[in-house]
Amino acid sequence: MSVKYNLTQRLNSGRMPVSLHVRSNRFNNEKTTMVLKQSPSEIKPPAKRIKKIMCAVLLFCLGRGFQTVSGMDPDVIKEIEGWNEGFGILFEVAPGGPYLQLRKEKNRIRFLGLSKADADLVIQFKNIEAAFMVLTAQMGTPQAFAEHRISVRGNLPEAMRLIRCLNYVQYYLFPAFIAGKVMKRLPPIPAGRLLSGRAYVYLFGVPLGL
Amino acid sequence: MLPAYFQFYNPVKILSGKKALENIPFELELLNASRPMIVTDKGVVQAGLVDIVTAALGGSNLTIGAVYDKTPPDSSNIVIGEAAALFRDAKCDSLIAVGGGSVLDTAKGVNIVISEDTTDLMKFIGADRLTKPMRPMIAVPTTAGTGSEVTLVAVIANEEKCFKMLFTSYLLLPRVAVLDPRMTLTVPPRITAFTAMDALTHAVEAYSCLQKNPLSDAYAWAAIDLVRKHMIMAVTDGKNEEARMALANAALMAGCAFSNSMVGLVHAIGHAVGGVSRVAHGMTMAILLPWCMEYNMGKCAPYYGELLLPLAGPDEFLKTDPEKRAGRSVAVIREMNSHLNRLAGMPLTLKDCGVKRESLPDIARTALGDGALVFNPEESDYNEILGILRKAY
Ligand SMILES: NC(=O)c1ccc[n+]([C@@H]2O[C@H](COP(=O)([O-])OP(=O)(O)OC[C@H]3O[C@@H](n4cnc5c(N)ncnc54)[C@H](O)[C@@H]3O)[C@@H](O)[C@H]2O)c1
Ligand SMILES: [Fe+2]
Numbered sequence: 001m002s003v004k005y006n007l008t009q010r011l012n013s014g015r016m017p018v019s020l021h022v023r024s025n026r027f028n029n030e031k032t033t034m035v036l037k038q039s040p041s042e043i044k045p046p047a048k049r050i051k052k053i054m055c056a057v058l059l060f061c062l063g064r065g066f067q068t069v070s071g072m073d074p075d076v077i078k079e080i081e082g083w084n085e086g087f088g089i090l091f092e093v094a095p096g097g098p099y100l101q102l103r104k105e106k107n108r109i110r111f112l113g114l115s116k117a118d119a120d121l122v123i124q125f126k127n128i129e130a131a132f133m134v135l136t137a138q139m140g141t142p143q144a145f146a147e148h149r150i151s152v153r154g155n156l157p158e159a160m161r162l163i164r165c166l167n168y169v170q171y172y173l174f175p176a177f178i179a180g181k182v183m184k185r186l187p188p189i190p191a192g193r194l195l196s197g198r199a200y201v202y203l204f205g206v207p208l209g210l
Numbered sequence: 211m212l213p214a215y216f217q218f219y220n221p222v223k224i225l226s227g228k229k230a231l232e233n234i235p236f237e238l239e240l241l242n243a244s245r246p247m248i249v250t251d252k253g254v255v256q257a258g259l260v261d262i263v264t265a266a267l268g269g270s271n272l273t274i275g276a277v278y279d280k281t282p283p284d285s286s287n288i289v290i291g292e293a294a295a296l297f298r299d300a301k302c303d304s305l306i307a308v309g310g311g312s313v314l315d316t317a318k319g320v321n322i323v324i325s326e327d328t329t330d331l332m333k334f335i336g337a338d339r340l341t342k343p344m345r346p347m348i349a350v351p352t353t354a355g356t357g358s359e360v361t362l363v364a365v366i367a368n369e370e371k372c373f374k375m376l377f378t379s380y381l382l383l384p385r386v387a388v389l390d391p392r393m394t395l396t397v398p399p400r401i402t403a404f405t406a407m408d409a410l411t412h413a414v415e416a417y418s419c420l421q422k423n424p425l426s427d428a429y430a431w432a433a434i435d436l437v438r439k440h441m442i443m444a445v446t447d448g449k450n451e452e453a454r455m456a457l458a459n460a461a462l463m464a465g466c467a468f469s470n471s472m473v474g475l476v477h478a479i480g481h482a483v484g485g486v487s488r489v490a491h492g493m494t495m496a497i498l499l500p501w502c503m504e505y506n507m508g509k510c511a512p513y514y515g516e517l518l519l520p521l522a523g524p525d526e527f528l529k530t531d532p533e534k535r536a537g538r539s540v541a542v543i544r545e546m547n548s549h550l551n552r553l554a555g556m557p558l559t560l561k562d563c564g565v566k567r568e569s570l571p572d573i574a575r576t577a578l579g580d581g582a583l584v585f586n587p588e589e590s591d592y593n594e595i596l597g598i599l600r601k602a603y
Contacts, residue, residue: 142584146420146472147215151338156376157579159336164578184509184589 056098058135063111068205070109090119093131121154140182216423226389235270241346243304249317251281257396276300284367290319304346311356318364340379349384354457355405357465359387373485389458399554404492409461411495416467418510419474429467434520436460474586476502482577489563509587511536
C-alpha cells in the first residue's frame, strides 16, 4: 500500500521526467509484489494487554468503592432506592472486556466480579483508551458521553441515576484536586463524612470488600 | 477554543427552495424505493399540504402506498404501532413525513418498529441502540422549529407513563430533507412563534453545551442570525415566502448544530414539562430558555456574550460593554418573548400554559432522568431544577 502511495505521490508531483516515471513505476510494482510474498500485508495492532489489566484493576476499585459508598453515603443510598431489587449494571470495555458487574441487593450495590453478564443497564466504553481516561479521572463521565466515547444500553433515567452515583463514588476515590477538574461540580459531601468515608473506602472498602 | 475532540456527522441531503418537493420521486428512485407511505397529522391535511405534496409527486412512477394522518401532538408509542401496521399491510417500502416535529418523530418511530421488526419500542430507548438499516425516509418539515429533519433524535411521548422517550442513533437521520416554501406558509402565528423559539433554543444550547465545536458553532450562529432577521416578519406576515424560508433554513441549521453538540438544561426540563403536563414543546422552550441561561451563566457567560452579535445585531453588540453582553443576550431573548406574546399571544409563564403548580415537583423529578442533562455544562440537582421551574411559573 505505502509503496503505491509514494509512487502516485511522486507521479503527481510531476517533477520527474516521463521516462523515469515509467521505470520507477515498474520498479515499484515489482517491489510491492515482492513484499507481499515475503510477509502478508496484514498487521495486527498491539493487544494493549497491560492497559487492559490496568483497566481491570481500576474497574475492581470502582466496583468495590461503589459497594462501600452505597452503604454509607446518605445521598447515594437515596439515589439507589430508585432502582428495583436485583437491578443489574454492567460496565464493558469494547471489544471483549474487561467488565465490571454490579447488582442492587438488599438496598445496596454489590460488586459481583469482573466477568460479563446480562444487565439492565450497560455502560460501554467504545475502546480501552476511553475507559482508561474515565477510570483514571482524566476525563469526566459527561464529557465522555458528549464526545461519544461511551454508549449506554438501558433506560436513560437509570443511566442518569448511575451518573449521579458515580460522581459521589469518584469523589470518595479521588482527591478534590483531581475530581474537581473533571466534574462539573463536586458533590456536596460534608468534609467530615468525606474524610472518614475516604479512609474507610481506602482501608476496608477496596482491599477487603466491606 | 477548539475542543480536545469532537465528532460531527450530517449525511442528510438537503433540498431547499422553490419546487423542492418535485424532486422527491427522483430521490426515492435513487434510494430504490417506489411505494412510500405518507405520515402526517390532521392539521397538516386540513392546511392542504398533503394535497400539495401528492400533486408534486405527479408524473412519476411512484405509488403512495398509504397515508397515515392520525399523528397526535408529541407523537405517541400507541399510534406508532398503528402506523407501522398500516405500513406493513400496504406493503410500503419507504416513508415521507409531512408535518411538524410530532410527525417527523412519528415517522422515525415507525421506521424503528418496521426496521427492527419489533412491537416494543421501549427496548430501543436511549443512545445507539438501533442496529438494523432503516427504510428510506424523506422528511418534509411543515413547521420551522424542531430541525428533526436533520437530527438523530426522535422524541416520542409514552402515553402510559407520561414521559418523553428519547431515541438517538445515526440510523434515525432521514435520507433527504425537503424545505419547500409552500409547506410553512399556513402555520398560524402562535405556532410560528413558538416553533421559531424552539429553533433558537437549539442554537443557543448547541453553542454552549459540552460538545460545542467549530462546525456546530457555525450552524448555530447562522441559525440565530436568520431568526433575528426574519422571525417577526414570519409571525406578522405569514405569507412572506422569504421570511418563511429563512426560518425553515434556520431551524434546519439549528437542528444540525444540536444533533452534533446536543442540547442541555432547557430541553431536559422542557421535555419533562411536555411529558407531565402536555404543553407544546416550543412554548416550554421559549419560557425556560432565559431562566436556564441565567442558571448556566457561571459556566457559559463567554458563549452567551458572543451570541449577542447574532441575537441583537452588530450595533447593539458594539454598544454593549463586553462584560455585560451575556446578560444582555438573556434580556434580548426576553424581549423577543414579550414581542411574540403581544403579536401572537405566546404565553410567557408555565402557569399561562396550563401547567399546575402541584405538578412542578413531578416535572423536576422527571427532568433529572432526561439524558440532555448530561450535556449541560452546569450541574443541577432536584432542588435547583425545581427552583428554575418556580421562577418560570
Ligand atoms: N427530533 C428532534 O430533533 C426534535 C427536536 C425538538 C423537538 N422535537 C419534538 O417535536 C415535537 C414538536 O414539533 P412541532 O413544534 O413542529 O409541532 P407539531 O408537529 O406538534 O405541530 C404543531 C401543530 O401545528 C400544526 N401544523 C404543522 N404544520 C402546519 C402548517 N404548515 N400549517 C398549519 N398547521 C400546521 C400541526 O397540525 C399541529 O397541530 C415535540 O414532540 C418535540 O418533543 C423533536
Ligand atoms: Fe427542541
